[in-house]
Structures are given as structure tokens and as C-alpha cells.
Amino acid sequence: MQRRKFLKNSTLGTAGILSAPLIASQASTNPATYSLPQQTTPIVLATWDVANATSRAWEVLREGASSLDAVEQGVMVEEADESNQTVGKGGRPDRDGQVTLDACIMDQDGNCGSVVYLRNVVHAVSVARKVMEETPHVMLAGDGAEKFAYEHGFPKEELLTQQSRKEWEEWKKTSQYKPIINIENHDTIGMLAIDHQGNISGACTTSGMAYKVAGRIGDSPIIGAGLFVDNEVGGATATGVGEEVVRTVGSFLIVELMRQGKSPQQACEIAVKRIVDKNPGYREFQVGFIALNKKGETGGYCIQPGFNYRTYSEEGHHLTPAASYISN
Ligand code: GLY
Numbered sequence: 103m104q105r106r107k108f109l110k111n112s113t114l115g116t117a118g119i120l121s122a123p124l125i126a127s128q129a130s131t132n133p134a135t136y137s138l139p140q141q142t143t144p145i146v147l148a149t150w151d152v153a154n155a156t157s158r159a160w161e162v163l164r165e166g167a168s169s170l171d172a173v174e175q176g177v178m179v180e181e182a183d184e185s186n187q188t189v190g191k192g193g194r195p196d197r198d199g200q201v202t203l204d205a206c207i208m209d210q211d212g213n214c215g216s217v218v219y220l221r222n223v224v225h226a227v228s229v230a231r232k233v234m235e236e237t238p239h240v241m242l243a244g245d246g247a248e249k250f251a252y253e254h255g256f257p258k259e260e261l262l263t264q265q266s267r268k269e270w271e272e273w274k275k276t277s278q279y280k281p282i283i284n285i286e287n288h289d290t291i292g293m294l295a296i297d298h299q300g301n302i303s304g305a306c307t308t309s310g311m312a313y314k315v316a317g318r319i320g321d322s323p324i325i326g327a328g329l330f331v332d333n334e335v336g337g338a339t340a341t342g343v344g345e346e347v348v349r350t351v352g353s354f355l356i357v358e359l360m361r362q363g364k365s366p367q368q369a370c371e372i373a374v375k376r377i378v379d380k381n382p383g384y385r386e387f388q389v390g391f392i393a394l395n396k397k398g399e400t401g402g403y404c405i406q407p408g409f410n411y412r413t414y415s416e417e418g419h420h421l422t423p424a425a426s427y428i429s430n
Contacts, residue, residue, distance in 0.1 A: 142300045145398050145415040146172060148293040149341040149390065152412055153419065155179040159295055160414040169295040169303035170209045177227050177305045180291045184263050188289050191224045192263040193309025195270050197279050198316045201261035204308055204323035205230045210301035210333040216241040216323040222258045223251045227307045273313055282312045290322050292329060292339025294394045304329045304337045320344020326354035335361045336396055342389035346377050356393050366393035367401030374403045374427055390424060
């Protein structure tokens with residue numbers, strides 16, 4: 103990271119005296135870095151129709167705070183919302199009745215933090231940010247993550263609500279203990295933002311697949327799978343069946359495709375097609391990606407119809423139904 107900052111600063115600092123051939127040779131190793139202008143008009147986008155979350159993130163950006171603060175505070179809205187049964191408090195439990203949360207966060211300098219199988223703490227994304235900022239590690243799991251959260255002042259809270267318990271008890275009657283894939287076609291919140299300084303950050307948080315096998319972890323807390331940001335290029339985040347996203351390291355793939363010159367939309371489409379091509383069962387599940395590049399261009403694509411994403415920019419709030427591989 104230090105090296106990266108040094109290279110960036112020295113490139114900017116000596117721009118006036120760099121010879122044209124040197125600039126050209128740098129550009130050829132990383133076209134997206136050097137051909138894209140810096141975006142300074144803030145924008146936030148998130149998976150699914152989470153208007154309260156994108157509004158909160160937009161408010162934070164408008165006040166001049168960082169994209170990191172914006173994505174954290176944005177997704178916290180969904181973590182606290184008990185009616186959202188796929189994220190945070192009120193999330194559907196695993197098949198043994200435990201609500202376990204996975205989340206990660208990544209900033210403009212490539213710093214990242216993550217928690218997996220976190221119990222009894224609502225704001226998994228904020229614990230992930232603490233892991234990033236207060237430890238030399240990237241990922242904490244289970245009891246260790248929970249202990250770390252309490253040590254950093256996070257309150258202990260029951261995450262299983264009456265509603266989620268009732269549904270789980272119903273599910274047990276007929277389920278034969280099979281997890282439900284993509285219940286209600288709604289899932290993880292992944293959020294990306296650019297701030298006034300043109301810096302990109304992202305966050306991703308989920309309670310995971312409903313009635314999953316105890317101990318199961320999806321893509322959402324895995325940097326590169328559920329979320330990836332490279333501030334020179336852009337960011338991407340995923341929703342849907344995490345196992346398929348992990349297999350393709352989907353978010354990293356999208357950022358690398360953007361680095362090679364693909365638009366966010368093209369990059370999301372290629373990543374979805376990669377999953378489809380490798381998976382005869384693709385009609386049975388949903389995966390969707392959203393992406394943002396340094397110019398502030400956005401894109402989204404999914405396997406099944408029904409996935410949409412929210413953007414909030416100076417042009418206002420928009421809900422965009424993502425194009426899908428399987429047509430309506
Ligand atoms: N995308 C969320 C999960 O699979 O856990």
C-alpha cells in the first residue's frame with residue numbers, strides 16, 4: 103500500500119516532466135488506471151431496493167464524509183431493520199436456529215476487514231471495519247469475532263426475532279433440513295460509493311442463506327468474492343448464492359475486467375456468464391452483481407429476472423431493474 107501511494111504520488115508530482123513514452127508504457131500495463139478521469143461527483147449504489155440505506159449513504163456523502171463512512175452507515179440501516187430477513191437483526195437463522203452474520207468492508211487504499219459466523223451483534227459491518235482498523239488481520243470468525251466485538255464496545259443482542267423464529271419452526275416441519283436457496287429472491291446488501299474526493303469504498307453484509315447448514319459461510323465476507331474495490335479502477339459486489347460467487351471470485355473478476363477496459367455493465371455480464379457456463383444448474387438459483395468504475399459509470403446483471411439495484415447521485419434516486427441472463 104505504501105508503495106502504491108508512493109507510485110501514485112510520484113506519478114502526479116512529476117507529471118509535467120514525464121516523457122510521453124514513459125506515460126505510454128505505464129498506460130499499457132494498466133489501461134483503466136491511466137485512461138479514466140477521476141470521478142468527483144459522489145454516487146452510491148446498492149443491491150436490491152434498499153432506498154433507506156442508499157438515502158443514508160447519500161446523506162453521509164453530501165456532508166462531505168468519506169465513501170468508507172457512507173457505505174458503512176448505509177448498510178447499517180439494513181442490519182438494524184428487523185423486517186429485512188436477510189441481513190443483520192431479524193435475519194433468518196441456520197437450520198439449528200442460530201442467526202449468524204457475515205460482512206466485509208474495503209476502502210480506497212485496499213484496506214479491508216471481515217467477520218464470519220458472527221453471533222449476537224447487529225452491526226457486523228462495523229465490527230468488520232474495526233478488524234480492518236484495529237488489528238493486523240483481515241478476517242475474524244465465530245467466537246473470536248464476537249469477543250472482539252464486545253471488547254470494542256458493541257452490545258450483545260438477540261438477533262433471532264419472533265417472526266424469524268416462527269418461520270424457522272414452520273420450516274422445520276417439512277424441510278428435511280434442506281437450506282432454502284434465495285428465499286423471496288432477496289438477499290445480501292452490497293454497497294459501493296464514490297465520495298467528493300473521487301475515492302471508492304464498498305461494504306457487503308448478510309445473514310446468509312436461510313436455514314443453511316450450521317457453520318456455512320457464503321461469499322459476502324470474502325474479499326474478492328462478495329466485494330472488491332480497487333480505487334484506481336472501480337468496485338464490484340455480489341448478491342445471491344454465495345457458493346457460486348466464491349467459485350468464480352466474482353467481484354475481483356469484475357474489477358479486473360474493468361481494469362482491462364470493460365464497462366461496469368459488460369464486466370458484470372461476463373462474470374454472470376462465467377457462472378452460467380460452468381454450471382448446468384444455473385436455472386435453479388440467483389446470482390447478481392453490481393459494479394461502479396472511476397468515472398461513476400454503473401452496471402448490474404444477474405442470472406434470473408427480478409434483481410434490481412438502487413443508485414443515488416446528484417441526479418436523484420433511481421431503481422434500475424438489472425438485465426438478466428434468463429429473459430422474462
Ligand atoms: N450472498 C450471500 C450468501 O450466499 O451468503
